[in-house]
Amino acid sequence: MQKATADKSDPIAAQLAPVGRETVQDRVYLELRRALIGGLFEPSQVLTIRGLADALMTSTMPVREALGRLITEKALEALPNRSVRVPPITLERMDDLLRARILIEGEAIALAATRMTSRQITTIESMLGEWDEMRALKHKKDVDREVTLNQAFHFEIYRACGSAVLIPMIESLWLQSGPCIRVAIYAFSDAGEIDTAHYHRTIVKAIAAQDAKEARDALVADISRPFTFLRNKLEAEAKKGQSA
Amino acid sequence: MQKATADKSDPIAAQLAPVGRETVQDRVYLELRRALIGGLFEPSQVLTIRGLADALMTSTMPVREALGRLITEKALEALPNRSVRVPPITLERMDDLLRARILIEGEAIALAATRMTSRQITTIESMLGEWDEMRALKHKKDVDREVTLNQAFHFEIYRACGSAVLIPMIESLWLQSGPCIRVAIYAFSDAGEIDTAHYHRTIVKAIAAQDAKEARDALVADISRPFTFLRNKLEAEAKKGQSA
DNA sequence: TCAATGCAAGTGTGATCACAAATCAAATAA
DNA sequence: TTATTTGATTTGTGATCACACTTGCATTGA
Numbered sequence: 001m002q003k004a005t006a007d008k009s010d011p012i013a014a015q016l017a018p019v020g021r022e023t024v025q026d027r028v029y030l031e032l033r034r035a036l037i038g039g040l041f042e043p044s045q046v047l048t049i050r051g052l053a054d055a056l057m058t059s060t061m062p063v064r065e066a067l068g069r070l071i072t073e074k075a076l077e078a079l080p081n082r083s084v085r086v087p088p089i090t091l092e093r094m095d096d097l098l099r100a101r102i103l104i105e106g107e108a109i110a111l112a113a114t115r116m117t118s119r120q121i122t123t124i125e126s127m128l129g130e131w132d133e134m135r136a137l138k139h140k141k142d143v144d145r146e147v148t149l150n151q152a153f154h155f156e157i158y159r160a161c162g163s164a165v166l167i168p169m170i171e172s173l174w175l176q177s178g179p180c181i182r183v184a185i186y187a188f189s190d191a192g193e194i195d196t197a198h199y200h201r202t203i204v205k206a207i208a209a210q211d212a213k214e215a216r217d218a219l220v221a222d223i224s225r226p227f228t229f230l231r232n233k234l235e236a237e238a239k240k241g242q243s244a
Numbered sequence: 245m246q247k248a249t250a251d252k253s254d255p256i257a258a259q260l261a262p263v264g265r266e267t268v269q270d271r272v273y274l275e276l277r278r279a280l281i282g283g284l285f286e287p288s289q290v291l292t293i294r295g296l297a298d299a300l301m302t303s304t305m306p307v308r309e310a311l312g313r314l315i316t317e318k319a320l321e322a323l324p325n326r327s328v329r330v331p332p333i334t335l336e337r338m339d340d341l342l343r344a345r346i347l348i349e350g351e352a353i354a355l356a357a358t359r360m361t362s363r364q365i366t367t368i369e370s371m372l373g374e375w376d377e378m379r380a381l382k383h384k385k386d387v388d389r390e391v392t393l394n395q396a397f398h399f400e401i402y403r404a405c406g407s408a409v410l411i412p413m414i415e416s417l418w419l420q421s422g423p424c425i426r427v428a429i430y431a432f433s434d435a436g437e438i439d440t441a442h443y444h445r446t447i448v449k450a451i452a453a454q455d456a457k458e459a460r461d462a463l464v465a466d467i468s469r470p471f472t473f474l475r476n477k478l479e480a481e482a483k484k485g486q487s488a
Numbered sequence: 489t490c491a492a493t494g495c496a497a498g499t500g501t502g503a504t505c506a507c508a509a510a511t512c513a514a515a516t517a518a
Numbered sequence: 519t520t521a522t523t524t525g526a527t528t529t530g531t532g533a534t535c536a537c538a539c540t541t542g543c544a545t546t547g548a
Contacts, residue, residue, distance in 0.1 A: 025312075050528080058502085062502070099409075104348070165337075267531070293499075494544090496541100498539105498542095501536100501538085503536085503537105504533100506534100511528070513524100513525090514524090518521080
């Protein structure tokens with residue numbers, strides 16, 4: 001009954017990899033996605049299919065499909081030259097992104113505030129502790145871990161909103177604002193950072209109290225901060241460049 | 245200076261086709277997109293790459309890229325078998341979609357209400373007239389044209405919201421609710437239709453008065469109707485199926 | 489008659505090739 | 519020196535091929 005590639009019909013092995021093996025295309029897509037959310041690509045940077053294929057040690061085929069998907073999500077931009085780049089930062093786009101994020105993530109956290117189980121609340125509380133811990137030993141600014149932890153914290157909440165429609169939209173928004181955020185976080189580090197964990201604590205407290213309005217307000221403050229910070233920075237640079 | 249393929253550097257010809265020639269991939273993507281929004285595919289219908297490639301008279305390559313893009317937009321669904329289908333309709337998904345559409349399209353129309361130029365308002369007013377005209381000679385129920393006109397009306401408004409972030413999200417939402425809508429419209433036709441143009445008139449009136457709240461309320465009523473109608477129908481069927 | 493087995497057609501995935509367009513660089517002319 | 523042109527390299531796009539997996543049907547066995 002069993003062919004040479006027998007493992008797949010072995011019930012035990014099947015349980016270890018039950019969801020169907022991952023395709024190269026998905027691996028590439030997730031890899032690029034992670035890089036974009038983490039801000040590993042600079043705004044306006046152009047990406048080539050063959051370049052990425054070499055970097056990811058695969059052929060061009062999975063890369064071009066992944067790029068196409070990211071372009072439809074507006075995470076990347078297709079130039080008329082048919083080359084693709086990560087979208088440049090403009091003030092209009094930042095304001096636009098922030099408004100959309102306030103609208104949608106605010107709704108998601110308001111829904112989640114009345115739906116999170118005590119188990120889930122415990123999880124985000126422990127993330128709070130992990131955040132403090134990382135902040136305590138700040139011998140080196142581990143921006144990567146900061147970004148990752150921030151993402152995990154927010155999406156642990158968003159997942160609890162119970163909407164299979166809103167969550168992908170939020171992911172798309174993070175994908176689009178990833179490059180901006182990274183720039184903003186670096187700017188923060190230079191400028192002597194405010195305690196970002198404060199807002200997170202407020203969020204957890206509000207959710208524990210099932211106070212949807214308070215949770216939404218704290219979230220708005222949390223996600224607005226890097227945007228307004230970066231906005232001020234860009235405006236200052238623009239003014240300086242104008243006078244020079 | 246000019247090569248043998250001279251036309252592209254001719255300024256006049258360049259103006260006629262300024263955006264770069266269209267790729268087959270984009271044509272296929274737009275074709276499938278149009279079919280999905282128009283509800284030409286049934287819920288749960290499975291699509292094959294080679295089948296679509298034959299139907300669209302191209303190779304498999306552009307089709308697989310288009311399918312990948314539509315899957316990331318949640319307009320299509322990837323089964324663990326690696327086959328793709330248009331997502332089935334469930335009550336939860338409908339409620340989820342409607343809530344998201346109220347949130348986002350409501351915000352978009354509220355923004356548009358204070359930004360539309362008199363030129364744009366004239367455009368949607370004329371669409372109103374076209375709608376009445378079509379409704380007048382209702383010798384045959386031209387569902388396709390009804391869907392197309394409805395789409396044109398709404399997106400003429402949404403485009404005026406001035407957000408390059410919200411509009412793609414709305415397009416994604418229409419893509420996802422397309423199959424449901426088509427089913428609902430057919431159900432309407434059977435059940436003796438309410439005057440859908442009434443809400444559209446209210447919307448135009450509110451926008452002309454720059455009354456954002458009124459416009460949002462009318463829009464919510466407009467897009468809720470087919471959903472609640474279909475919801476009642478599905479619930480009735482479920483109850484009947486349960487008792488039988 | 490019905491379940492199990494085995495074969496065949498169909499399908500998605502990834503790699504490679506061919507081609508046209510774009511980009512870049514060097515060489516030439518003004 | 520500067521601007522223009524020409525040639526080579528790079529790049530995206532579409533087609534085709536090879537392979538593995540799934541699905542469906544027919545044959546075989548009890």
